[in-house]
Amino acid sequence: MQVKTHVFSLKNKYPFRIAHGIRYETQTFILELSEGDTVGLGEATPVPYYGITPEVMEKLVLENKEAIEDTAWDSPFEYWKQLAPFLGTNTFVQCAVDIAAYDFWAKKQQKPLNVALGINLNKAPLSNYTIGIDEISVMIERLKEFDFPIYKIKLGTENDIEIVKALRSVTDAVFRVDANTGWGVDETIKNAIELKKLGVEFIEQPLKSDNLEGMKDVMKHTCLPIMADESCVSEADVEKCIGNFSGINIKLAKCGGITPALRMIKMARENNLKVMMGCMTESSVGISAIGHLASLLDYVDMDGAMLIANDPAKGVSLENGKIVYNQKPGTGAWLI
Structure with missing residues (x-):
């Protein structure tokens, strides 16, 4: 080797x-x-x-x-x-x-990786496309660039509800919002009420990663599911999320790869936590690996390669949110 x-x-x-x-x-x-x-x-x-x-x-x-x-x-x-x-x-x-x-x-x-792992890809969920924080007019322009059925909207500004209302005015797509630790307890509970009216599916990581006591209050009073991201980095974090979140978002790079991710998925399922897998800004090499695990997930966010202008690889891709596999052996990714 x-x-x-x-x-x-x-x-x-x-x-x-x-x-x-x-x-x-x-x-x-x-x-x-x-x-x-x-x-x-x-x-x-x-x-x-x-x-x-x-x-x-x-x-x-x-x-x-x-x-x-x-x-x-x-x-x-x-x-x-x-x-x-x-x-x-x-x-x-x-x-x-x-x-x-x-x-x-x-x-x-x-064999394709999913076959080697015994995973049936027919159950793969649709991926969202991420809209980063910007001027509202620019965020609308980004949203219109692709015809995705699901969008993840990055929030954590002084006008978060205004942003979501403006985006909702131009699409009927499902929304997910990610505050990236930018909110407080009361703000999360209050925002959830308005966001639910606007067709938001769930909120990702509203509070600081270590604020589990605050998350207990949020979970008691929120009207939307809450997914952990920064609060669930490693295998050891899954246990901390039980009762404090509705589900977890697993990042392969942060947890150590596919091996620990599979253990995290198993533990989450055993404790009635929803499971999402997210990506970083990465090439089609990393995105392809996520794609072969997709059927094990409730939600997937694998648009990282779509957000870059110079992908050095090809592999599993997205077409209007649907995962497109190429049936090559392994993950199906290669450097170009």
């Missing part, structure tokens, strides 16, 4: 603003695991405010190159477990290696 890394600078099609700030480009980390003619691709977009950069990721891979290349494994689950002592301090590197391992494993079997 040989390991190879790439860093790509992904240019946003438009400035992407959320409650945390604004981004114009994002660096992503793509990793190859190869043996002979078989190449597995994995990806994780590092998050600088977590202290993770491509340089940090490359350094960790180089420091553990021998373990990554020489560890013997029959299943990606086993490989993840064996590498955890070496990579476990950086879930982003774990994720890139893990996705590459699943892609490699399925390609060795000459």
Whole structure:
């Protein structure tokens, strides 16, 4: 087995603003695991405010190159477990290696990843398309660019309800809203009343990630389901969300890849939590991996590759919210 890394600078099609700030480009980390003619691709977009950069990721891979290349494994689950002592301090590197391992494993079997995992794709939900915070006229323009049945609207401004009302005036699509920790308890409860009238399906992460006491109050009084995002980063966080949220949004890069994500899905189901999987600003490599897990989810947000102007890969894609698979072995992604 040989390991190879790439860093790509992904240019946003438009400035992407959320409650945390604004981004114009994002660096992503793509990793190859190869043996002979078989190449597995994995990806994780590092998050600088977590202290993770491509340089940090490359350094960790180089420091553990021998373990990554020489560890013997029959299943990606086993490989993840064996590498955890070496990579476990950086879930982003774990994720890139893990996705590459699943892609490699399925390609060795000459099967699409979902088939290798025993997942029937007929139950895959539709993906939403994300509208970042901007002037209302610009947000309307972005919404009209694609004919999606579901839109995720980023909020956390002083005129959030006004924004949703304006967007509702031009479409009958389902809305989801994501405050990215930008609201307080009373604000969330009050906003939910108006948002429900406006056809919003659920609210994602309204409070600060550690404000679980506040979430107890929200859950007692809100009229809309509440999904955890920043409050549910790792496997250990799922338990904290039980009773404090209606469901969880899993990000592969943040939790450490497909292996822990599958465990998180199982635990959520056992505790009657809804399950969503979201994406970062990432290429079709990471998006394709999400696509093969979609039938295990209630909701999916996999529009990341659509938000960039220079995708370095091709693979699973979206067409008006519907996931389009290419039936290639592995995740179906390749670098171009």
